[in-house]
Amino acid sequence: MAAGSIPILRVGANLLVTVQTDLHDAVAEVFQQDLLATIEKTGAAGLLIDVSGLDVVDSYVARVLADTGRMAKLMGTETVIVGIRPEVAATLVRMGYSMAGVRTALNVDEGLTMLPRK
Amino acid sequence: MAAQVLSRAELAIVTEDDVVTVRRRVRDLAHQRGLDSFATAAITTAASELARNVLMHARRGTAVVEEIANDQRKGLRLEFRDQGPGIANLERALAGGNSTVRSLGLGLSGSKRLVDDFHIDSTPGVGTVVTVVKWARF
Secondary structure, eight states: OEETTEEEEEETTEEEEEOOSOOOHHHHHHHHHHHHHHHHHHTOSEEEEEOTTOSOOOHHHHHHHHHHHHHHHHHTOEEEEEOOOHHHHHHHHHHTOOOTTOEEESSHHHHHHTSOOO | OOOEEEEEEEEEEOSHHHHHHHHHHHHHHHHHTTOOHHHHHHHHHHHHHHHHHIIIIISOEEEEEEEEEOSSOEEEEEEEEEOSSOOSOHHHHHHOSOOSSSSOSOHHHHHHHHSSEEEEEEETTTEEEEEEEEEOOO
């Protein structure tokens, strides 16, 4: 399974996506669509988006991530964004974007505890 | 004291890939010039916002990336120029949260908060020039 060039892994009842490439327009749209299609296909209970590989998250990428979570939520799947780096957290808040309404966790292990087990 | 320019590069902003190129260039230079990881993330994010602004509002423009130094420290100065529609209400654009295109509307206001110096000149019908500076910490 892959969202564009971004691989999607199954972890129990949940999906784990590790974002490492730059999510610019073309990639972002394919990413969102493939992810939502995979949620439907697998009936995933939860979605973890690991962004620990991103050292820069601008407002566009932040919006794509938050929107993806909202889209999954509309389908009934909980999303947790994990691994936001210290620099990224500081930058987003200073820009005036706190990712309000988006569930986050320190890392994949912590994030998994916030999602259904099966 | 005027800053000394150590290097200068002009990058065209015409496609989404160019935004990525500008971002990478800025990140690499910030790192090389001794900006810490927080300052590097800040200037790189500002560069990304401002390059994207050029693309979205003006379709095309130029990024000038300069490594600068004064007698105390080094830094980066970035200039984003376009001949787009310009900004009629600068005060409103700088207040943030009112995007006219697909974004969070934080491009200008957010970038301003991430850098040490921020300057904007915009004339409706002529274009916009945004200049930002980020210094390495002592």
